[in-house]
Amino acid sequence: MKADPAVQRRLLDLAEVDADLARLEHRRRTLPEITEIAAAEQAARAKRDAQVAVATQLNDLDREVKRQEKEIDQVRARVERDDKLLQSGTVAAKQMTDLEHEIDTLHRRQAALEDDLLELMERREALEMDAQHSEAELAKAEAAVTDATSRRDQAFADIESQEAKANATRKAMLPAFPEQLLALYNRVREHKGTGAALLRSRRCGACRLELDRVVISQIKAAPADEVVRCEECGAILIRTAESGL
The missing domain is CATH 1.10.287.1490 (Helix Hairpins)
Known part of the structure; x- marks a missing residue:
């Protein structure tokens, strides 16, 4: 799946809002x-x-x-x-x-x-x-x-x-995302809790695990508009200058 890198980065804003909603729901229950x-x-x-x-x-x-x-x-x-x-x-x-x-x-x-x-x-x-x-x-x-x-x-x-x-x-926020990308994000979020996360210093921002060198090489070689995911938790990985690629 491909999506404009700028659109992909906006998924972080959406993930932050969804994290706030999850925290509010957790607060309600507890x-x-x-x-x-x-x-x-x-x-x-x-x-x-x-x-x-x-x-x-x-x-x-x-x-x-x-x-x-x-x-x-x-x-x-x-x-x-x-x-x-x-x-x-x-x-x-x-x-x-x-x-x-x-x-x-x-x-x-x-x-x-x-x-x-x-x-x-x-x-x-x-x-x-x-x-x-x-x-x-x-x-x-x-x-x-x-x-x-x-x-x-x-x-x-x-x-x-x-x-x-x-x-x-x-x-x-939703109209800014292609339907296919949004569907993937929602599916991952429903099953894993976090739909998209920043790849920082070779570490997934969702599961906090560091990716191995082979996976990092594959992500580094992927086009900027390629939607990549964490092999551990399935979250969409957002690549920036902080990713360590």
Whole structure:
């Protein structure tokens, strides 16, 4: 394949633009915010699960408190009923003794239930503090997700802006290249990553390998408009005064 040497040299400008586009794409894939968001979302899920667990414990404890309070109310009502019977003067001596024994037993039961209720209330107070802490921790975790997402979106916007400029520059360059030369360049770039590179001091600018003497002799003997390629990576080699030929 042949192409005007000046046109071939313009491939270096195109390769530079394509390298910028490749760097931008790599930056998009490897933004630290992406990893940060994943970690922050995982942390937020853990905090959310913790909050749900505390809320579930609180609900269970509230049911236990209500059950305990109901039982205490029932004992109190039984004591009041027995007291009224004692005060009524309508019960026999044997029944009065039984009622007094029952009242004494109910008072002890009431005291035990109230102690249990106090313990439950203390546990609930501790759980309330846990709930407040878990809510604060969840808020912090969600804020971290929001912050990282905002920074990622800003970085994406910056990348897209730079890509738009680079693509516009690339589009403006393309008409300068013969269709066959451009097709070769694009094919090599797609498979190897770099379509064209400067041959400097007998070294390929794409794969950075130094060419052997036989290849250098062949390139040196090739006409200036001959399109030559690196035997190692296939990149189009652009010859200049720096090539060492």
